[in-house]
Amino acid sequence: MIFRRFASTSSLPPTIRQLFQTDLVSFKSKRVQINGWVKSIRRQKRIAFAVISDGSSPQSLQAVFTDVTLAKSLTNGSCVRLSGVLSDSVGPEQDREVQVDAVEYLGECDPAEYPIAKQSLTVEYLRDHAHLRARTVPVASMIRFRDQTQRTLRRFFEDEDFTYVHTPIITANDCEGAGDTFSVTSSPTPATHSQSQAPDKEKKSHFFGRPAYLTVSSQLHLEAVASSLARVYTLSPCFRAERSQTGRHLSEFWMLEAEWAFATQLRDLCDVVERSIKSVLNQQSSELPALHQDIPDVRKASLEAASRWDKSWASISYTDAVAELQKYQDAYRKFRFDPTWGGPLQSEHERWLAEQLVGGPVFVTDYPTSLKPFYMRANENGNTVACFDLLVPHLGEIVGGSLREERLPLLEEAVKLHGLDPEEYGWYLDLRKYGGAPHGGFGLGFDRLVQWISGIENIRECIPMPRYAGRMLL
Numbered sequence: 001m002i003f004r005r006f007a008s009t010s011s012l013p014p015t016i017r018q019l020f021q022t023d024l025v026s027f028k029s030k031r032v033q034i035n036g037w038v039k040s041i042r043r044q045k046r047i048a049f050a051v052i053s054d055g056s057s058p059q060s061l062q063a064v065f066t067d068v069t070l071a072k073s074l075t076n077g078s079c080v081r082l083s084g085v086l087s088d089s090v091g092p093e094q095d096r097e098v099q100v101d102a103v104e105y106l107g108e109c110d111p112a113e114y115p116i117a118k119q120s121l122t123v124e125y126l127r128d129h130a131h132l133r134a135r136t137v138p139v140a141s142m143i144r145f146r147d148q149t150q151r152t153l154r155r156f157f158e159d160e161d162f163t164y165v166h167t168p169i170i171t172a173n174d175c176e177g178a179g180d181t182f183s184v185t186s187s188p189t190p191a192t193h194s195q196s197q198a199p200d201k202e203k204k205s206h207f208f209g210r211p212a213y214l215t216v217s218s219q220l221h222l223e224a225v226a227s228s229l230a231r232v233y234t235l236s237p238c239f240r241a242e243r244s245q246t247g248r249h250l251s252e253f254w255m256l257e258a259e260w261a262f263a264t265q266l267r268d269l270c271d272v273v274e275r276s277i278k279s280v281l282n283q284q285s286s287e288l289p290a291l292h293q294d295i296p297d298v299r300k301a302s303l304e305a306a307s308r309w310d311k312s313w314a315s316i317s318y319t320d321a322v323a324e325l326q327k328y329q330d331a332y333r334k335f336r337f338d339p340t341w342g343g344p345l346q347s348e349h350e351r352w353l354a355e356q357l358v359g360g361p362v363f364v365t366d367y368p369t370s371l372k373p374f375y376m377r378a379n380e381n382g383n384t385v386a387c388f389d390l391l392v393p394h395l396g397e398i399v400g401g402s403l404r405e406e407r408l409p410l411l412e413e414a415v416k417l418h419g420l421d422p423e424e425y426g427w428y429l430d431l432r433k434y435g436g437a438p439h440g441g442f443g444l445g446f447d448r449l450v451q452w453i454s455g456i457e458n459i460r461e462c463i464p465m466p467r468y469a470g471r472m473l474l
Contacts, residue, residue, distance in 0.1 A: 017057035019086060020095065034061060034082040034098055035106075037135065041074045050074055052082065055134075058141055058290055062089065062097040070103045077114045077135070079107030123461055130465050130473050137290060143464055145287040146450055149280050150235060153256060156279045160272070162231040162258060167218035169237065172210055173424060180242040184212040214239035217443060220375070220428060222259040223404060226439055227431050233258035235446060243469040246347070247458040248395060248448060252467040259404075259441035266386050267315075269401050269440050270363045273390060274313050276444075277361075277399075281307035281453065288454070295455035302393050303453060306361050315363040316353070318345075318384070324357055325349050342368050345389075350396035363388045374414040375428075377403040377440075388442075395452045401442025408432040 013033045014022070036054035048071035053060040063082055065071040074080070083102040089095060111117055115129050116136060126133040133139045154164070174181050186207040206212065218234050225232045235256045242249065263269060281303065292300060306313070316324075325339035337346045345353075345364070354362050366384040369376075376385035387402035405411045411432060415422055422429070450462045460466040465474060 015056035016052070016054050016059065016061045019061065020057060020059055030085070031083060032086050032098060034063070034084075036061075036080065036082075038074050038076055038078050038080060038109075040076060041071065043068065043071065048074075052080070053140075055140055055144075058137070058144070058286055059094070062091070062094050063100050064097050065100050067101070070100060073105060074103075075109050075111045075114075076117050077109030077111065078105065079109070080104065081106055123458065127460065127466070127471075128473070134464060139461070139464070141287040141290045142450070142454060142456065142462060145285055145291060145454060146446075146462075148283060148285050148287065149450060149453075150446070152280050152283045153235070153276060156276045157233050157258065160231065162233045162260070163225075163229050165218075165222060165225050165229075165232045165234050167215070167221045167234050167236055169215055170208075170212050171215045171221075172208075172212060173220065174213065174216060180240045181213040181216060182239050182241050184214060216240050217255065218257050219259065219441060219443060222257055222441065223439065224427070224431060226259040226261050226441075227435070227437065230262070231258075231260040245469065247460075248347075248451065250447060250459055250463065250466055250468055253459075253463070254446040256444040256446050257441065259439060261437040261439045263403065263440035264438045266365060266388060266403060266440075269403070269442060270313075270315065270365075270388055270390075273363075273399050273401065273442055273444070274361075277390075277449065278307055278309060280449065282309075291454040291456065299394060299455055302360065303455075305359075306392070313361040313363060313390075314358045315365060315388075316358075317365050318367045321345070321349075321353055321357075321364050325352065328352070328356075342370065344371055347396050350389075350391045351394070354391040354396070355393045359393075361390060361392045363390055372402070374418040374420060375402075375404050375411070377405045377407075378410055378414070386440075392452050395448060398448040398452060399442055399444045401440065403438070403440040406432055406436050406438045408436065 013035065016034065016036065019032065034052055034054070036052040039051040039053050039060055042049045046066075046068065048065040048068045050063040050065070050071060051060045052063050063084070081104040082098060082100045084098045084100040086096055086098050089097040091097075116126070116132050121136065126136065126139065134143060157164070170184055184207075216238055218236055218238070222232050222234060233256065235254060237252055238255045239252055241251065258272070305311075319341065322339050322341050325335070329335050329339060335346075335348055335352075337348065339345070339349055353364065354360065365388045366379060367387055367389075368383060369378065369385050372385050372387055376387045379386055385402060387400070389397045390399035391397050405414060408429065411429060412422065415425055415429075447459050447462045450456070451459050454462065456462050460468065
């Protein structure tokens, strides 16, 4: 471990993570203050030990009480402030410990009533206690891993000279055209309710003067900004009102989306996706040992192989992928859904392509026009569009992207073919009318990325407070 001297102008006391990272000489004979929660307590006749965590690190700090009376009121889950001297630990399980000489009890916790006092709790039980599950080791590690992952991605896009953009959560359009949107309405007070009965009732019933929805994607808004700033991205929540109960779907999820001007080759988009994800796979995360504790070695090996900078990820066209799927289905009849050209790839198809055919991440490109949204650039054959989905082993699709249709006449035709109102998308057409540039982009499911790399089985355990059909506790 590389130590550094703790030099900070912060008025906050150091966290446990900072104490573990700091050269112990910096604290030699100096008092430190530790704030945190008691994870366990062990009392002997002349000495007591407590494990303290403040959530900043997967490592907890051992507190040693040579005056056992100081620890007499400690219970699992209680919140305390400890004062003492940091020192090398004589025990083999930790590098350092704090010799406590003063205790301040900040928050009591009755161990008889504490819902998560047990060491082993099911994921279903913790979902029922979502407000407390961040106190468990796996969930806390997942949250810190999410933080590390978004930091790594932000650094990647900053290094590529992308500008971060705050995109709207409330929107007037359904970017994907799937119709699985949440409507946004106001709750009028009695005073405003009477006004809604005035003429033009339908218009006044909408807070914004028109129907509004929670966004399913920031793409269209990013395209507007990319027509000026060239390279833009965002990481923001998205919402989809689909009732799927699979282990990879949420109703509220986070998407990293990027758009940039002057992109003309699909391979260039895939290259940015691959390099951004490999930057995450190669980050030195202290959380992965805990998260990977129970996943099979074959999955760890798969992640290790995917992280290699010297080996590019595979690519296959949708047409060739369907041909391979059909060949396998004809021989073994293993798929529940028959693969057909023009039909969507089911989850079982995606996983077979990544796990069996390729044995790693794979870009599937050039899907039929009928399967994709209106904004994707038409290929010369007229039947497919210049797009891709990134499929990964043990999960399936985690990224989707495309070149965007910059040719105004073709885009206008696509809007009509998809049954959309040209007036509703007039502003989007203007982006091509006034100095339109070739461009492209993608959307990466952030929660799915966390799920794939961490090995967590269900995406509901990849976000602190999951929202899905029939469930929203807080």
